[in-house]
Amino acid sequence: MDILKQRILEDGIVLDGNILKVDSFLNHQIDTHLLDDIGEEFYRLFKDEHITKILTVESSGISVACAVGRIFKVPVLFAKKGNVKTLDEATYCEQSYSFTKKESYYMNVSKKYLGPKDTILIIDDFLANGIAIDALLGIIDQSQAKLVGVGIVIEKEFQKGGKKLRQAGVRLESLARIISMENGNIIFS
Amino acid sequence: MDILKQRILEDGIVLDGNILKVDSFLNHQIDTHLLDDIGEEFYRLFKDEHITKILTVESSGISVACAVGRIFKVPVLFAKKGNVKTLDEATYCEQSYSFTKKESYYMNVSKKYLGPKDTILIIDDFLANGIAIDALLGIIDQSQAKLVGVGIVIEKEFQKGGKKLRQAGVRLESLARIISMENGNIIFS
Numbered sequence: 001m002d003i004l005k006q007r008i009l010e011d012g013i014v015l016d017g018n019i020l021k022v023d024s025f026l027n028h029q030i031d032t033h034l035l036d037d038i039g040e041e042f043y044r045l046f047k048d049e050h051i052t053k054i055l056t057v058e059s060s061g062i063s064v065a066c067a068v069g070r071i072f073k074v075p076v077l078f079a080k081k082g083n084v085k086t087l088d089e090a091t092y093c094e095q096s097y098s099f100t101k102k103e104s105y106y107m108n109v110s111k112k113y114l115g116p117k118d119t120i121l122i123i124d125d126f127l128a129n130g131i132a133i134d135a136l137l138g139i140i141d142q143s144q145a146k147l148v149g150v151g152i153v154i155e156k157e158f159q160k161g162g163k164k165l166r167q168a169g170v171r172l173e174s175l176a177r178i179i180s181m182e183n184g185n186i187i188f189s
Numbered sequence: 190m191d192i193l194k195q196r197i198l199e200d201g202i203v204l205d206g207n208i209l210k211v212d213s214f215l216n217h218q219i220d221t222h223l224l225d226d227i228g229e230e231f232y233r234l235f236k237d238e239h240i241t242k243i244l245t246v247e248s249s250g251i252s253v254a255c256a257v258g259r260i261f262k263v264p265v266l267f268a269k270k271g272n273v274k275t276l277d278e279a280t281y282c283e284q285s286y287s288f289t290k291k292e293s294y295y296m297n298v299s300k301k302y303l304g305p306k307d308t309i310l311i312i313d314d315f316l317a318n319g320i321a322i323d324a325l326l327g328i329i330d331q332s333q334a335k336l337v338g339v340g341i342v343i344e345k346e347f348q349k350g351g352k353k354l355r356q357a358g359v360r361l362e363s364l365a366r367i368i369s370m371e372n373g374n375i376i377f378s
Contacts, residue, residue: 029266029302030265110218
């Protein structure tokens with residue numbers, strides 16, 4: 001998606017530790033026009049899959065997931081983060097880990113809104129090591145919903161998340177795939 | 190906004206402690222069609238105000254703010270929550286408090302994205318005691334941006350947030366104003 005790559009090159013800031021900040025249009029300030037374009041692109045990619053629901057995780061996945069959900073005319077479901085494991089029987093719960101915050105957390109999804117009749121597209125803003133996506137896949141497994149694929153805005157292909165998903169046979173569509181950010185130079189695949 | 194009130198009556202769940210759960214269409218699962226209608230309604234209310242940016246706070250404000258921002262064709266800026274006070278000079282930081290989680294937290298907004306030239310509409314999903322909105326107003330004060338008003342999806346009018354804002358002369362537009370939830374019966378004003 002050229003308009004997205006162009007924007008990353010113009011406004012993305014590479015920080016130490018392979019961190020890419022896209023705060024000006026995606027993760028803090030949100031360009032709602034670009035968001036619409038992103039929604040259209042994911043629709044083009046997955047439109048024949050009979051998707052019934054979009055699954056994401058708070059916070060920065062929500063804006064993208066809503067842009068996709070509105071075009072598919074389906075609801076968005078976002079996993080809620082918590083510090084303690086939810087043990088009640090009404091909730092799917094999976095552990096995850098934030099490399100940014102260096103702490104474990106739990107993702108929770110109510111069983112009311114996800115079940116075997118659902119056909120799910122996972123949407124998230126970033127894919128790096130894939131830890132968050134792993135937890136969402138775990139939740140889908142628990143729910144026995146059907147997974148159609150994973151849609152990512154920016155994949156850091158030099159980290160292992162994408163490779164792992166593709167090897168597992170998951171359909172992964174990333175709108176911008178970055179193969180290197182060495183010396184602050186962003187290079188797409 | 191009748192369609193919203195109807196939905197609250199049908200799907201809202203009143204819990205102890207004056208908590209209204211709207212997890213099925215707003216705070217966990219999101220009805221993207223309703224979100225579009227909400228965006229249109231806020232546009233109708235504020236369209237003549239020359240708004241340059243929508244301000245909200247993560248997480249559940251983001252979906253609504255994006256629905257509004259896309260119709261106004263302006264960016265959305267969401268305050269990020271953190272546990273420690275941010276002292277760097279590049280960030281507006283205000284303390285807030287979550288009654289749900291019973292803990293203090295800080296809201297952070299980068300100075301890069303908010304300044305004296307901005308005309309701001311604050312958008313959030315709920316208004317109860319108004320603690321979160323107070324912090325957003327504090328951030329706008331710091332930035333010297335112009336505040337046009339506050340748009341809320343569901344106001345719990347029996348709590349003090351709305352009264353406080355109206356008394357302070359802030360233009361507050363709430364799409365559904367609940368005056369009572371006693372015995373689980375939701376009554377609108």
